[in-house]
Amino acid sequence: MVGIIVGSTVLADLLQSFEMKRNVVAVEDLRPGRIGRLLRGLAQRGPLILAVCFMAISFFAFMKLLSIADLSFAVPVTAASVVLETVLARLLLKERVNPLRWAGAFCVACGVALLAV
Numbered sequence: 314m315v316g317i318i319v320g321s322t323v324l325a326d327l328l329q330s331f332e333m334k335r336n337v338v339a340v341e342d343l344r345p346g347r348i349g350r351l352l353r354g355l356a357q358r359g360p361l362i363l364a365v366c367f368m369a370i371s372f373f374a375f376m377k378l379l380s381i382a383d384l385s386f387a388v389p390v391t392a393a394s395v396v397l398e399t400v401l402a403r404l405l406l407k408e409r410v411n412p413l414r415w416a417g418a419f420c421v422a423c424g425v426a427l428l429a430v
Contacts, residue, residue: 314374314377314381314382315390315391315393317370317371318374318391318394319391319393319394319397321367321370321371321374322367322368322371322391322394322398323394323397323401324363324364324367325364325365325366325367325368325371326364326394326398327398327401327402327405327406328360328361328364328367329360329361329364330406331360331406332358332360332361333361338351375387378391386428389424389425390428390429392421392424392425393421393422393425395418395421396418396419396422396425399414399415399418
């Protein structure tokens with residue numbers, strides 16, 4: 314269950330980041346008269362729709378995990394997605410990850426490892 318949550322969260326966040334970097338929404342598009350056009354445009358973006366589907370999978374898998382595990386385990390262990398997202402943001406999205414963020418991801422990985430024991 315944890316693998317499903319982490320995997321779908323990572324995929325959703327990567328797809329969402331990719332799509333948002335590719336298609337920037339202008340401030341003018343957020344005016345009340347343009348919201349309909351904005352929503353139609355968003356509905357035609359395949360990676361964004363796929364990201365929403367993966368978010369839904371993650372949410373429902375998390376609800377299932379909460380029914381079989383304690384909250385004190387479920388929330389921290391799903392933080393493993395932070396580590397994977399940091400690595401994949403660097404490799405796939407070519408983002409610059411500074412040393413402080415790498416250190417944070419390492420600390421999260423250590424915390425998740427302690428929970429697994």
